[in-house]
Amino acid sequence: MGHVAANDNPDCPFCRIVRQQDPDVREVYRDDQVVAFFPTEPATLGHTLVIPHRHIPDIWALDEETAAQLASATIRVSQGVKSAFTPEGLNVIQSNGSAASQTVPHLHVHVVPRWRDDPMGNIWPETAYPDNEKSSACERLRKALGGPLTPSPPPVDADDHRKHLEFIQAIVTRMSSASSTAKGWLLPVITAAYGYALVKEARAVALLGVMAVLLFALLDANYLNQEKAYRRLYDIVTREPHRVPRFSLNPAHANAIAPDHACWCENLKRFIARWLPGKSVWLSWSIAPFYGAFTIVGLFIYWHTPSPPPSPPPTQPATTHATPH
Structure with a gap:
């Protein structure tokens, strides 16, 4: 060896x-x-x-x-x-x-x-940065080099690195298990709701079933979103362990650092992305086909279930008139 x-x-x-x-x-x-x-x-x-x-x-x-x-x-x-x-x-x-x-x-x-005309070619692109941007970048670097520099982090211990990855993998596994559990909870709920709507011709119950499907879809999409975030964290810890604090389980450490001058719209997008699953999550094979099919079934039942007949008007009691003597 x-x-x-x-x-x-x-x-x-x-x-x-x-x-x-x-x-x-x-x-x-x-x-x-x-x-x-x-x-x-x-x-x-x-x-x-x-x-x-x-x-x-x-x-x-x-x-x-x-x-x-x-x-x-x-x-x-x-x-x-x-x-x-x-x-x-x-x-x-x-x-x-x-x-x-x-x-x-x-x-x-x-x-x-x-060598001239070798496979690498010209590796430096032609750029046209404005003079003010170049001057600003120069000043920022001068300030950074003039002040105290960030010291190099200590080497990451191999055992700590391996344990950190195990912790993150455990969360990924837990998120995946929670997703399966959510699907298992939904099945008896919609079976009861859709079955009752068909047997009793209760359109409103079918609509309640659709709402339950959408609610569970949001829950499951968030599980998947968190799972993806922790998978990104796992990749960063694997490739760049010094970038993430030791044993940190905060998936935000896997995201790119936002620039200080980010506009309000970028901050809003970042806030929405943090709390609402993105398009790729909703269209994933574990969300769209599963919950989309049950939503379509519920809407089909709702539209094809006859409305209950209107209730007959209440009958008025017969009025008896006394015969005058």
Whole structure:
């Protein structure tokens, strides 16, 4: 068995490479702190990834000592790439977060040899930001760099990370079970309501049954909405554990941080999304087909059940007149 690094993540494919448990990896360099290897789909021939032994999710969790070791290894690999392939240029790329195309939550540096007309092409887009926006961004960064910087969070313990995921998974399972229970509660309610409406020709009872279906649909949709929120939290804790406070079960930590200058309409949308299930939830296979079918049945019974005949007017008692003597 290979060396097991501190803060090793058993589910991380790069940690498997560090442990020397990936038989297919094309490893080119290793020391006590870093490993360098070819990705499975290189952008160019010679494209190399450099990773630390420790499981560090991204640059915001990187400490200075590991950063120095990683930088030194990156320079060494860059020199090796230059010697082996004689490229016309070189990209050193380090991505953080899914928005920046990071697909494996283990810090890694891409060393990519470049040639004119190679498959990568021009990686920088042309933009036309107004001068005032660029000046504002420059001032914000100056203030951030001039003040106290947010320290890098401590590495997440592997056991704590695993336990955190177990807690979230337990909530996901509970939400799924609650959804099944809600459906089980609804069946006897609508069976009684629709059956009574048919037998007794009581249209109002059929309408009450439809209202019960809609009420249970709202309840179940909220269960599903919560389940999806906790699944997002699970994904974030898996990929970016430092982003969520340790053992936090608040799904809001999985959402993007709202900008300070968000307009009132964006805040309103965010409020509605928080309390009302979205379109994707209502149209999911566990909500729309199930509750939609029972709603249609109830409305069918309502429209095809004859209205009760009007009650006859009350009869007036016969009046007797006394015969005068």
